[in-house]
Amino acid sequence: xxxxxxxxxxxxxxxxxxxxxxxxSGYTFTSYGISWVRQAPGQGLEWMGRIRVYSGDTNYxxxxxxxxxxxxxxxxxxxxxxxxxxxSDDTAVYYCxxxxxxFDNWGQGSLVIVSS
Amino acid sequence: ENVLTxxxxxxxxxxxxxxxxxxxxxxxxxxxxxAWYQQKPGQAPRLLMYGASSRATGIPDRxxxxxxxxxxxxxISRLEPEDxxxxxxxxxxxxxxxxxxxTKVEIK
Numbered sequence: 001x002x003x004x005x006x007x008x009x010x011x012x013x014x015x016x017x018x019x020x021x022x023x024x025s026g027y028t029f030t031s032y033g034i035s036w037v038r039q040a041p042g043q044g045l046e047w048m049g050r051i052r053v054y055s056g057d058t059n060y061x062x063x064x065x066x067x068x069x070x071x072x073x074x075x076x077x078x079x080x081x082x083x084x085x086x087x088s089d090d091t092a093v094y095y096c097x098x099x100x101x102x103f104d105n106w107g108q109g110s111l112v113i114v115s116s
Numbered sequence: 117e118n119v120l121t122x123x124x125x126x127x128x129x130x131x132x133x134x135x136x137x138x139x140x141x142x143x144x145x146x147x148x149x150x151a152w153y154q155q156k157p158g159q160a161p162r163l164l165m166y167g168a169s170s171r172a173t174g175i176p177d178r179x180x181x182x183x184x185x186x187x188x189x190x191x192i193s194r195l196e197p198e199d200x201x202x203x204x205x206x207x208x209x210x211x212x213x214x215x216x217x218x219t220k221v222e223i224k
Contacts, residue, residue, distance in 0.1 A: 035213070037161075045153075045161065045204050047213040059211055062117070095160055102151035102166035102208065104173070109160055 002026040004096055004107035011113045012086050020110045022079040022096030029077040030054045033099030036070060036081045038092040039109075046092075050099050051079065086114045118143045120205050122216035128224040129195055137190040137219045139205035144185045146209030152181055152190045155218075156201045164203075165190065192221070 007021040022034065035050040049060035051070040058070050069082045079096055094110045097103035119142040129135045139150065148168040153161035163172040165181035168188055178193045192199055200223050205216040 037215075044218045045155075045206070045215040047206075047215060050213075061212060100166075101149075101170070102163045102172065102206065103153075103161070104163045104166075106160035106162075 002098065002105045004098065004105055006094075006096060006107040006110045009111040009113070011115065013116055014087055014114055016086050016114075017082060017084040018086060018112050019080055019082040020094050020096075020112070022081075022107050024077045024079065024098070027098070029072075029074060034070070034072065034079040035097050035099045035103055036068075037095045037097060037103070039095070040089070040092040043092075048081070048094075053079070083112075086112075088114050090114050117212050118145065118207055118210055118214050120207060120214055120216035122203075122205060122219045124219060125217075126220045126222060128222050130224045131195050131197060133195055133224075135192040135195055135199075135221050137192075137203055137221070139183075139188040139190070139216050141186040141188075141207060143210075145188075145207045148184050149207060149209035150181075150183070150188050151206045151208065152179075153204045153206065154199075154201045155204065161204065195221070197223075 003025045005023045030053050033050045033052045036048040051058045072079045091114050096107040098105040121140045123138045150168045152165040155161040169181045180191045182189050202218045202220045204218050
């Protein structure tokens with residue numbers, strides 16, 4: 001079955017960077033994109049961007065342009081999302097999702113806390 | 117950016133009744149690339165509908181989606197106890213995906 005398993009919780013200081021991983025299995029990794037979505041505490045869902053695994057092409061939400069990088073490692077079928085220059089309002093659960101017609105499978109989420 | 121506005125913010129419904137959720141886009145959604153998700157506390161979202169009206173794998177037929185252009189609806193007929201959750205719409209028809217702010221369906 002399709003699975004996306006994310007890395008664990010992280011606590012970071014303002015100004016630092018975080019890199020979240022998303023290990024996939026159960027499907028052909030290069031046939032789908034991966035999107036990243038975050039959710040601040042008690043808030044709604046926010047799309048951060050996507051990577052088309054086959055080509056490596058990325059498309060980032062304008063809000064995160066210049067601060068986020070999405071990559072994949074096809075040898076390990078793992079996707080990564082790095083967010084730089086963290087601020088307190090980046091505290092959120094970060095999800096990876098398989099990008100099909102809609103986001104049809106999701107990781108369990110990775111909590112990132114930004115605090116001094 | 118295509119802003120999605122969901123209404124109502126909270127919907128109070130009794131089990132067995134029908135719930136109708138609205139999602140309005142500020143611009144026409146290309147190819148009706150509109151999805152709906154259900155999210156329960158502490159869980160990742162779950163895809164319910166895609167392409168405005170196609171049910172995702174394993175979704176019961178009491179969930180249905182309709183609409184086109186800028187106005188979309190998710191209908192849940194005969195609400196079951198497990199259907200009380202937050203629902204989000206999501207448009208993926210442009211280069212910048214967006215989500216609605218969510219509708220909470222609570223037990224009346």
